[in-house]
Amino acid sequence: MSKARKQTNTERINNVFDVYVAPLFLLGVGLILIVLAFTISFPKANNLSEVRGHLSSYYFNQTGRGRDDYATIISLQEGSRFWTHAITKETVEAILKEKGVEVRFYVDPYSTAVPMDGDAVKAYGLWINGREIQSPDESISRDKVIVRFCFPAVGIFSTVIAILVYRRNKKKYAGY
Numbered sequence: 001m002s003k004a005r006k007q008t009n010t011e012r013i014n015n016v017f018d019v020y021v022a023p024l025f026l027l028g029v030g031l032i033l034i035v036l037a038f039t040i041s042f043p044k045a046n047n048l049s050e051v052r053g054h055l056s057s058y059y060f061n062q063t064g065r066g067r068d069d070y071a072t073i074i075s076l077q078e079g080s081r082f083w084t085h086a087i088t089k090e091t092v093e094a095i096l097k098e099k100g101v102e103v104r105f106y107v108d109p110y111s112t113a114v115p116m117d118g119d120a121v122k123a124y125g126l127w128i129n130g131r132e133i134q135s136p137d138e139s140i141s142r143d144k145v146i147v148r149f150c151f152p153a154v155g156i157f158s159t160v161i162a163i164l165v166y167r168r169n170k171k172k173y174a175g176y
């Protein structure tokens with residue numbers, strides 16, 4: 001019959017973290033994402049407010065680590081700034097040819113979202129010199145797909161990882 005060796009305080013802390021804290025954190029993140037997928041609301045296109053102006057400048061703001069994880073932030077001569085995914089780095093020069101072009105987009109006047117890069121608000125739809133680049137409905141649909149499908153997928157993945165981590169670490173520390 002073998003004696004179980006006595007754990008040090010550091011080993012006990014690691015045990016608690018590995019077996020309980022880490023899996024509970026992953027489980028919590030997973031459940032929050034799943035709940036958010038069904039509770040986040042989206043604006044209706046007919047409730048959006050139109051904004052018009054003239055192009056002052058634009059730049060790209062990196063939003064993630066991937067090559068295509070960025071938003072285009074556009075400043076208008078009239079002072080407003082907005083961000084959109086409707087324009088890519090590959091298409092920007094053909095669309096935003098020169099300063100002063102007419103720009104039209106819509107914003108959600110009731111949005112509680114934090115502006116990007118200071119004061120740039122989310123744009124729904126985009127027209128440049130009267131040419132539609134993206135409709136508000138397309139913009140809203142894109143957001144819905146991300147929230148309704150990607151959030152639950154990541155949430156389920158996080159929950160499964162939490163269960164696997166718990167099981168593995170429970171066995172790992174069973175001898176203590």
